[in-house]
Amino acid sequence: MKISVFGLGYVGIISAACLAEQGYKVLGVEVSRDKIEQVNAGVSPIVEPYVGEIVKKVTASKNLVATGDIKQAVMETNISLICVGTPSRETGEVDLSYIFKTAEEIGEVLKEKNSFHIVLIRSTSMPGTVDKYAEIVEAKSGLKRKKDFDIAANPEFLREGNAVNDFYNPPYTLLGCECESSEKTIRKMYSFLECQFIVTAIRTAEMLKYVNNAFHALKVDFANEVSRFCKRKNIDSREVIDIFIMDRKLNISEYYLRPGFAFGGSCLPKDVRALSYEGKKIGVDMPVVENIMNSNDLHVEWAFQNIIKEKSPKVGIFGISFKNGTDDLRESPAVLLVEKLLGKGKDVYIYDENVHLANIMGTNKEFIEREIKHISTLMESDPIKMLEKVDMVVIANKDNSYREILNNYKGKDVLIIDLVNLFPERKSGKNYRGIGW
Numbered sequence: 541m542k543i544s545v546f547g548l549g550y551v552g553i554i555s556a557a558c559l560a561e562q563g564y565k566v567l568g569v570e571v572s573r574d575k576i577e578q579v580n581a582g583v584s585p586i587v588e589p590y591v592g593e594i595v596k597k598v599t600a601s602k603n604l605v606a607t608g609d610i611k612q613a614v615m616e617t618n619i620s621l622i623c624v625g626t627p628s629r630e631t632g633e634v635d636l637s638y639i640f641k642t643a644e645e646i647g648e649v650l651k652e653k654n655s656f657h658i659v660l661i662r663s664t665s666m667p668g669t670v671d672k673y674a675e676i677v678e679a680k681s682g683l684k685r686k687k688d689f690d691i692a693a694n695p696e697f698l699r700e701g702n703a704v705n706d707f708y709n710p711p712y713t714l715l716g717c718e719c720e721s722s723e724k725t726i727r728k729m730y731s732f733l734e735c736q737f738i739v740t741a742i743r744t745a746e747m748l749k750y751v752n753n754a755f756h757a758l759k760v761d762f763a764n765e766v767s768r769f770c771k772r773k774n775i776d777s778r779e780v781i782d783i784f785i786m787d788r789k790l791n792i793s794e795y796y797l798r799p800g801f802a803f804g805g806s807c808l809p810k811d812v813r814a815l816s817y818e819g820k821k822i823g824v825d826m827p828v829v830e831n832i833m834n835s836n837d838l839h840v841e842w843a844f845q846n847i848i849k850e851k852s853p854k855v856g857i858f859g860i861s862f863k864n865g866t867d868d869l870r871e872s873p874a875v876l877l878v879e880k881l882l883g884k885g886k887d888v889y890i891y892d893e894n895v896h897l898a899n900i901m902g903t904n905k906e907f908i909e910r911e912i913k914h915i916s917t918l919m920e921s922d923p924i925k926m927l928e929k930v931d932m933v934v935i936a937n938k939d940n941s942y943r944e945i946l947n948n949y950k951g952k953d954v955l956i957i958d959l960v961n962l963f964p965e966r967k968s969g970k971n972y973r974g975i976g977w
């Protein structure tokens with residue numbers, strides 16, 4: 541079985557590298573020349589635990605080869621995984637144009653192919669996308685779905701920062717597939733995974749990813765609203781939530797339920813907006829979902845107010861990516877916070893061990909260049925030097941290395957504003973303030 545993976549971004553490179561690690565011959569298809577060259581030189585295009593080592597190993601063994609040649613990728617493989625981006629349009633609607641571009645490209649090549657080809661949509665896309673994809677492939681190739689080729693939904697549930705581990709240990713493998721022979725092949729492809737394999741209707745599988753992400757986003761907002769209320773009432777929200785999550789029967793799971801900072805990244809904001817947009821379009825009122833982003837924005841504003849009330853002119857930020865363990869800056873709440881602080885005339889210094897501006901690419905690069913043009917002038921490479929320059933630091937990523945740096949720092953007194961509960965043992969007091977505890 542040979543596999544092609546379209547899009548070598550955060551999701552694609554993980555799937556491509558891990559499938560190659562399992563012994564499959566994988567062709568990674570990319571439009572970015574830089575990413576192709578980087579991967580073929582054995583270097584991961586993203587920062588993520590373990591992926592660097594895996595990419596190095598599987599490119600050396602030639603199990604993973606990156607290419608821009610779509611024809612080769614379709615002709616030489618049996619399955620294509622579509623992992624291209626599905627960003628938000630200005631209205632909040634999901635932009636599926638990158639996905640449908642691959643449908644045209646693959647359809648064109650399939651005209652000349654004599655064997656059955658399966659396309660799996662890994663990207664997050666609205667219900668109905670797989671069916672439209674199949675129509676495009678049929679129109680381009682003149683072939684028949686289920687007879688000559690098949691399209692199925694196979695949403696990805698990984699979390700950045702823990703992506704390789706999540707790839708190998710997902711909550712389940714979800715397949716939206718309505719063709720028995722395709723199901724058999726895909727089950728075989730994933731046979732190395734021990735988790736449950738759930739097969740459902742295509743539109744159900746497509747819907748699941750939005751339901752999951754909207755619920756995760758809602759959980760973050762819920763915990764943060766609780767933490768703001770608790771702070772005002774002088775109650776430690778960490779304890780409240782600790783007790784709340786002990787009810788495993790009704791509250792189910794503790795993930796996304798820790799009081800902390802706002803959510804961000806390339807998925808939750810975009811997917812909540814898309815669901816809300818779609819609800820309006822089809823005449824369904826969704827007041828909770830519609831207000832998730834408002835609540836999240838309010839939480840960034842809450843953090844901002846907590847910082848400026850201290851009246852320190854020089855602020856150091858630990859962590860600018862949207863969460864620890866990644867260099868992804870897209871829709872990072874820390875970036876929004878920095879913009880607000882700059883607008884207020886603060887001198888801002890940023891330290892983030894994962895973010896090397898020279899290495900970031902694609903939508904990640906576009907986002908940061910649009911939001912903070914001169915961000916490179918704010919970045920500090922030495923956290924101790926940054927501490928010497930500021931009176932206050934804001935912890936925006938839950939990274940244990942920042943904890944060590946601050947615990948070992950013997951210089952002047954620096955006020956810590958903790959947005960992420962990096963110091964669970966501390967209470968708000970003279971040199972330490974929690975955002976919701």
Ligand SMILES: NC(=O)c1ccc[n+]([C@@H]2O[C@H](COP(=O)([O-])OP(=O)(O)OC[C@H]3O[C@@H](n4cnc5c(N)ncnc54)[C@H](O)[C@@H]3O)[C@@H](O)[C@H]2O)c1
Nearest residue numbers: 547548549550551569570571623624625626663664696700
């Ligand atoms: N990032 C996550 O944690 C995560 C988790 C689960 C699901 N998803 C979903 O997976 C999808 C991909 O997300 P991402 O974060 O990896 O995006 P990304 O922007 O990091 O990567 C997308 C890649 O696709 C490439 N591309 C675009 N058009 C192409 C084409 N026609 N052929 C080949 N390559 C093409 C781009 O150059 C880019 O490298 C999205 O739908 C997203 O919602 C993301």
